[in-house]
Amino acid sequence: MLILKGIGKVYGIGRVLIVHKLSFWLVAHDRILTNNRRSRWGVGISPICPCCGSEDDTTLHVLKDFTYATQVWIKLVPSDCITDLFSFDCRNWVSTNHNNRRNKDPNSKWKTTFMTNCCYIWK
Numbered sequence: 455m456l457i458l459k460g461i462g463k464v465y466g467i468g469r470v471l472i473v474h475k476l477s478f479w480l481v482a483h484d485r486i487l488t489n490n491r492r493s494r495w496g497v498g499i500s501p502i503c504p505c506c507g508s509e510d511d512t513t514l515h516v517l518k519d520f521t522y523a524t525q526v527w528i529k530l531v532p533s534d535c536i537t538d539l540f541s542f543d544c545r546n547w548v549s550t551n552h553n554n555r556r557n558k559d560p561n562s563k564w565k566t567t568f569m570t571n572c573c574y575i576w577k
């Protein structure tokens with residue numbers, strides 16, 4: 455996170471926006487530092503989610519399938535799009551939500567809502 459904060463200062467533009475865009479890039483490319491990812495480095499870390507202990511700690515588990523994340527998305531995504539929410543792999547889930555409006559308020563921008571909620575769920 456120190457690196458991301460530094461980039462925002464160096465370029466002198468909205469640090470929050472840069473952090474969100476870089477964080478979102480990590481999500482879109484399945485590169486956030488989950489236990490599943492760290493376990494593949496052979497450093498003796500369990501790939502299992504430390505919160506629920508029942509699933510691998512993957513990007514999709516953290517941001518979509520974990521109980522808290524699921525509750526967030528169910529409140530935001532219209533009921534006719536809920537099936538889509540739970541049927542995609544990571545890349546398709548991100549690209550679908552990044553390119554489409556999927557919320558209850560037709561006047562708001564779903565892309566921003568989606569990116570912001572991914573960042574806040576990750577924190």
Ligand SMILES: [Zn+2]
Pocket residue numbers: 503504505506507508509515520
């Ligand atoms: Zn979990």
